[in-house]
Amino acid sequence: MYIVHYTLIKVEYLDSFINFILIEKGLSKNTASAYRTDLKTYLSFLDNKKVTYDKITHNEISDFLWYLKDDLNFKAASIYRMVESIRQFYKFLISEDYIKTDPTIYLASPKTPVILPDMLSVDEVTKLLNSVSGIDDLSVRNRAMLELLYATGLRVSELISIKLSDINIDECYVKVFGKGSKERLVVFGSKAQSYIKRYLRIRPGAKSDFLFLTRLKKPISRIEFWRQLKQTAINAGITKKISPHTLRHSFATHLLTGGADIRVVQEMLGHSSISTTQIYTHISQERLKEQHSKYHPRG
Numbered sequence: 001m002y003i004v005h006y007t008l009i010k011v012e013y014l015d016s017f018i019n020f021i022l023i024e025k026g027l028s029k030n031t032a033s034a035y036r037t038d039l040k041t042y043l044s045f046l047d048n049k050k051v052t053y054d055k056i057t058h059n060e061i062s063d064f065l066w067y068l069k070d071d072l073n074f075k076a077a078s079i080y081r082m083v084e085s086i087r088q089f090y091k092f093l094i095s096e097d098y099i100k101t102d103p104t105i106y107l108a109s110p111k112t113p114v115i116l117p118d119m120l121s122v123d124e125v126t127k128l129l130n131s132v133s134g135i136d137d138l139s140v141r142n143r144a145m146l147e148l149l150y151a152t153g154l155r156v157s158e159l160i161s162i163k164l165s166d167i168n169i170d171e172c173y174v175k176v177f178g179k180g181s182k183e184r185l186v187v188f189g190s191k192a193q194s195y196i197k198r199y200l201r202i203r204p205g206a207k208s209d210f211l212f213l214t215r216l217k218k219p220i221s222r223i224e225f226w227r228q229l230k231q232t233a234i235n236a237g238i239t240k241k242i243s244p245h246t247l248r249h250s251f252a253t254h255l256l257t258g259g260a261d262i263r264v265v266q267e268m269l270g271h272s273s274i275s276t277t278q279i280y281t282h283i284s285q286e287r288l289k290e291q292h293s294k295y296h297p298r299g
Helices: 009-024 029-051 060-072 076-095 122-130 137-152 156-160 188-203 220-236 244-257 261-271 279-295
Strands: 173-177 185-188
Touching: 009 029, 009 076, 029 060, 029 076, 060 076, 076 122, 076 173, 122 137, 122 244, 137 156, 137 173, 137 244, 156 220, 156 244, 156 279, 188 261, 220 244, 244 261
Parallel strands: none
Antiparallel strands: 173 185
């Protein structure tokens, strides 16, 4: 790996860019960290090539991408992300009048294969949920969390961040703060409502405003919820690899397969671009092909 010396670049431009995407664009700290990592790799490459960021050409950026592929064994998806990081960086430099020309203007992104997320069938989801049938406090809490997760398609980070003040039980909606602290309202059904009401009756009294708590009256962590979910899947006899995101994928796919409007699903998932949501239409189409091949006499 090349080492960053920063002898030929103005590192403050990178810091300014990171501040810009955090403050102006409202991106998350994790996203900003990914941008910084990508751009450090890129700027390090330029440093070792004795080329300044403002004198770089299209051909030299192409050399960098080949270096990622051949020397560092980057996958297409990782190279695609790197291209987007570089593009956004130069777009920022242009907007701030730090440079005059954009060397990425004719840069083509590598094609990335459509990777269909893992999902559960409706029957498998039902089996998973019904396997949490105990009346002890832990089971009641876990069932409420799973019911709400599948009913809303929330990210696990959004689920564990819900506060009592964010959820309206009677009207069946929850206020969620997603990526980039973007706020949205997501509705849920009567099943989730009944299990949440049941949980609230046994929820440990605590000063914490977070909805879902541990026995120690602290907010449940992402790791702890994932651990509970994996054990639940084992108990339910589900052999597929499962994560909290699996229920999010299943939620979106089941809605679209059932005829829901894609823009409604986009809004519920909190996707800024509908192209992100469209991956779930691929899943639905694959299931249709599978069902046609299996059951149609001329399949």
